[in-house]
Amino acid sequence: MTIRIIVADDQALVRSGFAMILGNENDIDIVAEAGTGNQAIALTKIHKPDIVLMDIRMPEMDGLLATEKIVQDPELAARVLVLTTFDPDEYIYRALQAGASGFLLKDTPPVELISAVRTIAGGGALLAPSITKRLIGSFAKRGFIDERIAKRLERLTNRERAVLTAVAQGLSNQEVASELFVEVATVKTHISSILSKLGLRDRTQAVIFAYESGLVETGTTSHGY
Amino acid sequence: MTIRIIVADDQALVRSGFAMILGNENDIDIVAEAGTGNQAIALTKIHKPDIVLMDIRMPEMDGLLATEKIVQDPELAARVLVLTTFDPDEYIYRALQAGASGFLLKDTPPVELISAVRTIAGGGALLAPSITKRLIGSFAKRGFIDERIAKRLERLTNRERAVLTAVAQGLSNQEVASELFVEVATVKTHISSILSKLGLRDRTQAVIFAYESGLVETGTTSHGY
DNA sequence: CACGGCCTCCGTCAAAAGGGGGACAGGTGA
DNA sequence: TCACCTGTCCCCCTTTTGACGGAGGCCGTG
Numbered sequence A, B: 001m002t003i004r005i006i007v008a009d010d011q012a013l014v015r016s017g018f019a020m021i022l023g024n025e026n027d028i029d030i031v032a033e034a035g036t037g038n039q040a041i042a043l044t045k046i047h048k049p050d051i052v053l054m055d056i057r058m059p060e061m062d063g064l065l066a067t068e069k070i071v072q073d074p075e076l077a078a079r080v081l082v083l084t085t086f087d088p089d090e091y092i093y094r095a096l097q098a099g100a101s102g103f104l105l106k107d108t109p110p111v112e113l114i115s116a117v118r119t120i121a122g123g124g125a126l127l128a129p130s131i132t133k134r135l136i137g138s139f140a141k142r143g144f145i146d147e148r149i150a151k152r153l154e155r156l157t158n159r160e161r162a163v164l165t166a167v168a169q170g171l172s173n174q175e176v177a178s179e180l181f182v183e184v185a186t187v188k189t190h191i192s193s194i195l196s197k198l199g200l201r202d203r204t205q206a207v208i209f210a211y212e213s214g215l216v217e218t219g220t221t222s223h224g225y
Numbered sequence C: 001c002a003c004g005g006c007c008t009c010c011g012t013c014a015a016a017a018g019g020g021g022g023a024c025a026g027g028t029g030a
Numbered sequence D: 001t002c003a004c005c006t007g008t009c010c011c012c013c014t015t016t017t018g019a020c021g022g023a024g025g026c027c028g029t030g
Helices: A012-023 A037-047 A063-072 A089-098 A110-121 A129-142 A147-155 A158-167 A173-180 A184-198 A203-213 B012-023 B037-047 B063-072 B089-098 B110-121 B129-142 B147-155 B158-167 B173-180 B184-198 B203-213
Strands: A003-008 A028-034 A051-055 A079-084 A102-105 B003-008 B028-034 B051-055 B079-084 B102-105
Touching (some): A003 A012, A003 A037, A012 A028, A012 A110, A028 A037, A051 A063, A051 A110, A079 A089, A129 B129, A147 A184, A147 A203, A158 A173, A158 A184, A158 A203, B003 B012, B003 B110, B012 B110, B028 B037, B037 B063, B051 B063, B051 B110, B063 B079, B079 B089, B089 B102, B089 B129, B102 B110, B147 B184, B158 B173, B158 B184, B158 B203, B173 B184, B184 B203
Parallel strands (some): A003 A028, A003 A051, A079 A102, B003 B028, B003 B051
């Protein structure tokens, strides 16, 4: 089974280079080349490749936006490997959030590029070592969800979890009541029960618990705080 | 410059296997083998290797704890590559938090193990593809700190940030006052100012803001929630 | 069916939080 | 020097929160 690839880069020379490196492998086929983000999307829809090698800096929609659109399209199964010359944190973050399966720098040795393509085609993910390092660093620093804490969530009933979630969005009892279509008295009952079950004192501690347990996560809320 | 390595695994056969694979490379030297976590630490102190290949399951202190001790010892410069048969989330999390530079499964092909060792010796980091995938997933899902939100922290004075931090630990006004050695009235003044400056309504929203802005982070608090 | 858990709602009450004033000392910079 | 910010503290007042006890309806299990 051959791996079908589209190369997206605004520089023709770079495209040819990648095509040459990968084209020599007999289990890899370059099915198309794109010079812009729009082209990349269009060609992906036509050719349905397994992998798109995506440059970030491109005219007419950059590679990150194109990545997002390709990954989110339910009709496409393409995985995206982002290749770029620079690696500022922001690019990496956006690329990973956009759903890229890999992130390599353009100075990666050809052999590694080829093995990266195979890894990603096989469902894996791959990052440049320097990036992996940073990712680990920020991941370790950020901390993980403590399983023991998360388990205490199980003591709550569904309704209580719903109330806690609402409280952790910064809603007052009155607002939670409106949100859940019940009376304020009911919300109060639930909150008392939550605090009691979790051994907390007030709603601020409940909010902290919600974050620490993973019930709510940073960066996912829509409120304008 | 040769890369000096210690192999730590409780099974002699496994140790020999790794030693054989790596020993053939002329830029890699196996300087010692350890069968327990304690041995790994002791031998690391003696031989000062560049890298410790660490198994997780070992008698007398497991590999994760040993990793932590080795990485945190300021006199040692060794980097740890964790090698294990299984890859439950918990192991990965703990290993990365312990400060491991890499995490590979034992079914990794010899060639990749060798290149992993070189990568790590060169200051990089390396994870098994399947693990990278999970790491990316949880990283992307967890979300990032919104810069625009973080900037609003700058509007606060130092004292106000201190108060907000305390509030975000779940302390009441009274407790915050004790913590900062001021009167409750002062805490109230600060909080009013915080809410006003950030456009928030009450302390629960302030706690949320503290998390979303990165002022406090999940997994780093010591309270028992 | 009887029991228990869950969800819903009441009333009452005390404590906590928050708003809106004002005041004063120390420091900083125009 | 004077205006301004910061940090400290005070009083008074309203709103919110949370505790406690009670109660009815629904539903699944023994």
